[in-house]
Amino acid sequence: MTVQRYEGLSRERVEEILAKIGTLRAGVIGDACLDVYWEADMTKSVLSRETPHYTLPIVVERYSPGAAGNVAANLKALGCREVFICSVIGHDWRGELLKQQFRNREIDTSFILEEDAWCTPAYCKPIRVGLQQSRQEDPRLDFQNFRELPENIASKLANRLDDMAEHCDVIAVTDQLTIGVVGAIIRDRLSYWAEKGKLILVDSRDRIGLYRNVIVKPNEIEAAHWVKSDFIGTERTISEWSDVAIRLSQEVKGNCCVTLGSEGALWVESGMCTLVATRPLEPPIDIVGAGDGFASALVCALGAGSEGQEATAFAHLAASIVIKKIGTTGTASPEEIRSSQF
Template sequence: MCVRGTVMALMVDLPGMLAQRRPRIVVLGDVMVDGWTTGRCDRLCREAPAPVVDVTADSTAPGGAGNTAANLAALGAETVMVSALGDDQTGQALLESLRDAGVHTDHVLPVVGRVTTTKRRIIASDQVMLRLDEGDRSPLPPDMDERLATELRRALHGCDAVLVGDYGTGVIGPAVKQVLRQARREIPLLAVDAHDLEAWRELRPSVVTPNAAEATALLGHKPDSFESYGEQLRSKTGAAAVVVTLDREGTVLLAPGVPPHRTSADPAPDNHATGAGDTFVAALTMAAACDVPLTTAVSLAQAAADVVVHRPGTSVCGQAELVERLGRHESPSAHEALARIVAEHRTAGRRIVFTNGCFDVLHRGHVSYLEQAKRLGDILIVAINDDASVRRLKGPERPVNTAADRAAVLAGLSCVDYVTQFADDTPAALIRLLRPDVYAKGGDYSENMLPETPIVQAYGGEVRILDYIADHSTSAVIDRIRSA
């Protein structure tokens, strides 16, 4: 798993960019029904000292890997479900719920005689009183295991990632695992969310997401902190990266080459936490499948989980809700998050290059100078003026393209590692925060023309003026379009 990639550091725009990419993600695992019966409780029954719940509402939703798939679809992924469930009314209703959520279910097999797994919670006054579980947990019959393996093989064609949700209900058998084993080299990203992660070690997952209890079981003891146990957890699980989810305490990413990365959660009552892990791993997988660095992907996934933990029952986080959540604190947190990522790259010995501009209509001159800038170091950060700033600098008819569109085009260039935007007329404040090793600008400037030069030189950085390609400016391009 690479922890570098092309991504906007401006987090609020990231969900839209991911949805535009629309990665094809195969979700393999245990699908179940989450049921919620809610009501009032103000007395005990006469037959026994048991509470009486007067039911006011009853609802169901896809649970387990089904909830993960529903979250992926809500975030904009092309989501393909591979699973088996009972050939019963509950299973049929579950399939309809998945389809309504936008999940492709052509590779979900009904199994005659099997009882679909259901977990029903009885809730009174916002308190879970009882949970009723039913359904088969026995392994699939060998013939159904082979059939499901065939369905998986078909589903894997052209996928960007596979997300495994293995909760031990017997759906993932030896034939299914053998297909994954044979196809592993062709799977760009394999994320595993399983109660028994050691069982997946031989498949060398890209990332795994144990909770605190599962990570403790892997280590054989409860540590004061998981930050020092990245190597052991990666060895135990065979994973390139491990994200330990810590409920109210957020998460910690343990990946080689970077310091442990922590996220903070927005705490909610424990009875609202059902399905938050499914949402987290869905958002994490979608971002990682689009080459978003894991540090950013984990922060995005934490925000998605924060959305659903503040709702009762099992729910999903959609793109609009995630944007709203990220937008609450966007301006300072985006640049601060980028600063933390830059610090991690610097700790790993990487040279940081920074440049800025409007980049309104990307042309050959832009691409040439960005490629030159990347050759000056290891990480290239491009900061773009936001729309209001462009209007102040270029006039009321600019920008032609919005900041989100400009950033998306830049992010598609292989030489660009991070894109962010700033609201001031100059990036001086951002340069002071990030302290890049090299500040690069196009050849139509000189060092003494740049107000940022004294800032860069004051902390020991270097200012580099790059080649300028004549007759390749945004204004010239726009004039040619208008004249045509």
């Protein structure tokens, strides 16, 4: 299959897109998590009296919104006029910290549900710091849910989604966790709003093929999981990946953007596939949060009136900034995008 290539994004268009993003009201629904970084100064460690272990003396603690929360943070950083977050959190210390992180960024939390039957997900990363500032990350400590979201809470969340959709120009969906807040009830409501003309972009790790009538943004592994599982772990051509992207687009009955890492991304619309290349980046890089930055910029550019290929190129710019921010789930600001090389 012949795949078209797009290389048409100009600085003038970037300025126009950024200006229009400033008028957007953006909503996010999905798995809002707390990202935690605890730095332990091992030069201050002592042997515990109770156990035969040395302590981890925490001297720095950093918190930021993760998953759907990071998408909301990226939308705000890109300059959206208003950003709303719709999710479920628990009555726990992580939920309180997460709400504070949203307030710090002026992200509207009025569509969040707080429920005793749910745990606020968190990814906690202990980092040992030694002599000459040598650093080593310990195994991550995860807080997560092991039971499905109760149906009555899912119905309440669907009502919150309906209320939020009334306020939004665009909606980004982050379906990240194995057991998360986006189930069949929410997928049905998203399909309903998409059919009414709402611009909805979905990023889902495990369930991308279950959505209908929306724009989907998987990476190549997530797309292949639904279309051609034998592709995983083998080297494939752009033409072969374009076949996967087109088939997924047909299945979800919507446009599709499949990211291919350093190769760029494939945009599929009306059965036509276009490769939007990205420029290579020199290390050091940290891919944590890059997908969130890409998705946020993509939905913003689409909401600002860009065609799919142009929006994908704009999303590459944002992701190239986020990926250079080490040790954090970063964001990309309009100023950083303006000063990037393209």
